[in-house]
Amino acid sequence: MEHALQVRTATPGDLDWIHELRHRVYAEELGQHPVDPSGRLSDGLDGDNVYLVAARGERRIGFVSLTPPWVGRYSLDKYLTREELPVLTDEAPFEIRVLTVEQRWRSTAAAPLLMYAALRWAAARGGRRVVAMGRTELLDMYLAAGLRPMGRTIRSGAVSFEVLSGSVAELTRTVAQRHGRILERLRTDLDWRLDMPFAPRADGCEHGGAFFSAIGTDFRTLNRRHEVVAADVLDAWFPPSPAVRAVLSEDPGWSARTSPPTGAEGLLAELARVRGLPVESLVVGAGSSDLIFRAFGRWLTPASRVLLLDPGYGEYAHVTERVIGCQVDRLQLRREDGWLVDPARLAAATRDGRYDLVVVVNPNNPTGRHAPADALRAVIEASPDRTRWWIDEAYLGYVDPADSLAGLASADARVVVCTSLSKMYALSGMRAAYLVACPETAGELRRWTPPWPVSLPAQLAAVTALRDPGHYAERWARTHELRRQLAHDLGELDGFSAVDEGVANFLTVTLPPHGPSAAQLVRECRRHDVFLRDLSPMSPAYEGRTVRIAVRDTAENARIVAACRSALDALRAPAVVVSGASGTVSR
Numbered sequence: 001m002e003h004a005l006q007v008r009t010a011t012p013g014d015l016d017w018i019h020e021l022r023h024r025v026y027a028e029e030l031g032q033h034p035v036d037p038s039g040r041l042s043d044g045l046d047g048d049n050v051y052l053v054a055a056r057g058e059r060r061i062g063f064v065s066l067t068p069p070w071v072g073r074y075s076l077d078k079y080l081t082r083e084e085l086p087v088l089t090d091e092a093p094f095e096i097r098v099l100t101v102e103q104r105w106r107s108t109a110a111a112p113l114l115m116y117a118a119l120r121w122a123a124a125r126g127g128r129r130v131v132a133m134g135r136t137e138l139l140d141m142y143l144a145a146g147l148r149p150m151g152r153t154i155r156s157g158a159v160s161f162e163v164l165s166g167s168v169a170e171l172t173r174t175v176a177q178r179h180g181r182i183l184e185r186l187r188t189d190l191d192w193r194l195d196m197p198f199a200p201r202a203d204g205c206e207h208g209g210a211f212f213s214a215i216g217t218d219f220r221t222l223n224r225r226h227e228v229v230a231a232d233v234l235d236a237w238f239p240p241s242p243a244v245r246a247v248l249s250e251d252p253g254w255s256a257r258t259s260p261p262t263g264a265e266g267l268l269a270e271l272a273r274v275r276g277l278p279v280e281s282l283v284v285g286a287g288s289s290d291l292i293f294r295a296f297g298r299w300l301t302p303a304s305r306v307l308l309l310d311p312g313y314g315e316y317a318h319v320t321e322r323v324i325g326c327q328v329d330r331l332q333l334r335r336e337d338g339w340l341v342d343p344a345r346l347a348a349a350t351r352d353g354r355y356d357l358v359v360v361v362n363p364n365n366p367t368g369r370h371a372p373a374d375a376l377r378a379v380i381e382a383s384p385d386r387t388r389w390w391i392d393e394a395y396l397g398y399v400d401p402a403d404s405l406a407g408l409a410s411a412d413a414r415v416v417v418c419t420s421l422s423k424m425y426a427l428s429g430m431r432a433a434y435l436v437a438c439p440e441t442a443g444e445l446r447r448w449t450p451p452w453p454v455s456l457p458a459q460l461a462a463v464t465a466l467r468d469p470g471h472y473a474e475r476w477a478r479t480h481e482l483r484r485q486l487a488h489d490l491g492e493l494d495g496f497s498a499v500d501e502g503v504a505n506f507l508t509v510t511l512p513p514h515g516p517s518a519a520q521l522v523r524e525c526r527r528h529d530v531f532l533r534d535l536s537p538m539s540p541a542y543e544g545r546t547v548r549i550a551v552r553d554t555a556e557n558a559r560i561v562a563a564c565r566s567a568l569d570a571l572r573a574p575a576v577v578v579s580g581a582s583g584t585v586s587r
Contacts, residue, residue: 007054007114010052027041033156049067050067052066052194064096064098068122121194124195125544126539132163132164132165134147142162145175146174149163196519206314208234208533233428235422235428237556240461243468244468247460263451264454300324311339312359313361316361341369341371347378357387361392365506380405409436425465427462483507487499493561495564497510506549507549508535521568524563524571525560527566533547533549
C-alpha cells in the first residue's frame with residue numbers, strides 16, 4: 001500500500017509542516033491571524049493536544065487536532081467562558097479543531113476521513129461528546145457529519161466560526177448511516193495507522209473475552225485454550241470446587257437432556273439459607289446481565305434520569321444510554337483520590353431526588369476499589385424515597401461477603417443488590433446470578449422471568465458451590481497472594497508509571513503520558529497469546545493509557561509479565577509499521 005491514503009498520529013517530524021501549513025491557511029489565506037515573518041503558526045495547546053495526519057507516501061496532505069478533556073483547557077476557552085459554554089465542564093468533551101488540508105487536496109476524501117479518524121480516536125479513549133469550531137462557510141459539511149450548532153458564533157480575525165457539538169455514539173451512527181458506503185470504498189485503499197480499528201465494533205457493550213478469538217469461537221480448535229492466557233476477562237483462575245466437578249460429571253448426559261426446576265426453587269432455597277435472606281426477596285438469572293436487562297427494562301424509560309460512577313462497569317452505560325435511552329449523568333471518580341468513592345460527593349449528587357436510579361458497583365470494576373457498606377448505607381438512607389439504588393456486589397467475596405447491603409435490600413424498597421456467582425465461584429461458563437430486593441419488587445421481577453431461567457447444570461453447580469464455602473474461602477485468599485505477586489513483578493518492569501492492585505481478582509497498569517498507548521500494549525501482548533483489557537473505551541479518565549489484567553495462576557502470571565516486558569521493549573524500539581484497515585501494529 002505504498003501510495004495508499006495514509007492516516008496516522010503525527011510524529012515530531014510533522015510539527016514543522018503543521019505549523020507552516022497552518023500559517024499558509026489561517027494567516028495568509030483566511031486572515032484569521034496576522035502574518036508572521038517566520039512563516040509558522042504554532043498553538044498554545046501544541047504540547048498537550050494530538051494531531052492526526054493524512055498523507056500519500058511522503059507527501060503530507062492535511063491534519064486535524066484533538067484536545068482531550070484531561071488536558072484541562074480547550075481552545076474555546078479563549079473565546080467563551082465556561083458559564084457561556086458549560087458543556088466544557090459538565091461533559092468533559094474532546095475538542096476537534098483546525099481541520100486543515102492542502103489546497104490541491106481539498107476536493108478529495110482527505111477532510112472527511114480526518115474528521116472520521118478524529119471521531120474514532122475520541123471514541124477509543126472513552127469520549128462521549130465532541131465539540132468543534134466549524135468555519136461558517138463550511139457549516140454544511142459539519143452538519144452532514146451530524147454535528148449541531150450550540151447557538152454560539154465566534155469571530156476570529158476575518159473568519160467566523162460556529163460552535164458545534166455532538167455525542168460520539170450518535171455521530172458514529174450518523175456516519176455509518178450516511179457515509180458507510182463511502183468509508184467502505186476508502187477502506188480498500190487506506191493505510192490506517194492509528195491504534196484502534198477503522199470501523200467501530202457492532203452495537204453492544206464491549207466486554208473482555210477477546211481471547212476466544214484466538215481459541216476459535218467455532219470450538220473446532222479448543223486445544224488452543226492451553227496456549228492462550230485469558231487475562232482480559234475476570235473469570236476465576238481456579239476451577240470450581242471438587243464437589244462441583246463431581247456433581248457435573250456424575251451423569252452429564254442426564255443433566256444435558258433434562259429440564260431443570262422451572263423457577264430454580266432449589267437454588268433459591270440454598271441462597272436464602274446461605275445468605276440468611278427471605279426466599280421471597282430473591283430473583284435468579286442467567287448471569288448478572290440477564291438481571292440488569294430484565295430489571296432496567298421494567299423500571300426505566302427514555303424520560304428516566306440515571307447516575308453512574310465513572311469509571312464503572314460498561315454494561316450499565318450500555319443498557320441505560322444506548323438500549324433504553326435514559327438521560328445519564330456520571331459521578332467522576334478521580335485518579336488523585338485513588339479512584340475511591342467519596343460518600344460526601346455521592347450524597348451531595350443524590351440528595352435532591354433528581355435521579356430515578358443510582359448504580360454503584362462495589363467493589364468497583366474496573367478500578368478495584370471498595371466502599372464500606374456502612375458508608376453507602378448512610379448515603380442511601382439519607383436519599384429521597386423516589387431514588388432507587390442498584391448495588392452490584394459481584395466481587396464482594398474478595399473483601400468480605402458479610403459486608404453486603406443485601407439485608408438492607410430485602411427490607412428497603414429503594415435498594416436492590418445484584419450478585420453474580422460467575423466470578424467468585426468459578427462458574428462464568430454456567431451463567432448464574434441473583435438479586436435481592438424487597439418482596440414486592442422481587443415478586444414483580446419474578447413475574448417477568450421466563451421459565452427455566454438457569455440451566456440444570458448451572459443450578460447443580462451453583463447449589464453445590466454454595467455448600468462448599470471452605471474451598472472458596474481458601475481460593476479467594478490465594479487470589480490475593482497471586483495478585484500481590486503479580487503487582488510486584490509488573491512493578492519491576494521498566495515502562496509502567498503505576499501498578500494499582502485494588503481488592504479483587506484483577507489489577508491495572510498505567511503507561512506514562514506521551515508514550516505507547518494502552519491499545520498498543522494490548523496488541524503487542526497478543527503476539528504472545530496473552531490477552532489483556534484496554535480500559536480506554538470505558539472512560540476518558542484513563543486517558544488511553546490504562547490496562548486491566550485479571551489474576552491468573554502462577555505460571556500464567558509469569559507469562560503475563562514476560563509478555564508485558566517483551567511488549568514494552570518492542571514499543572520502545574524504532575517503529576516498523578505493519579498496517580491495514582483493521583488497525584496498525586507498530587513494533
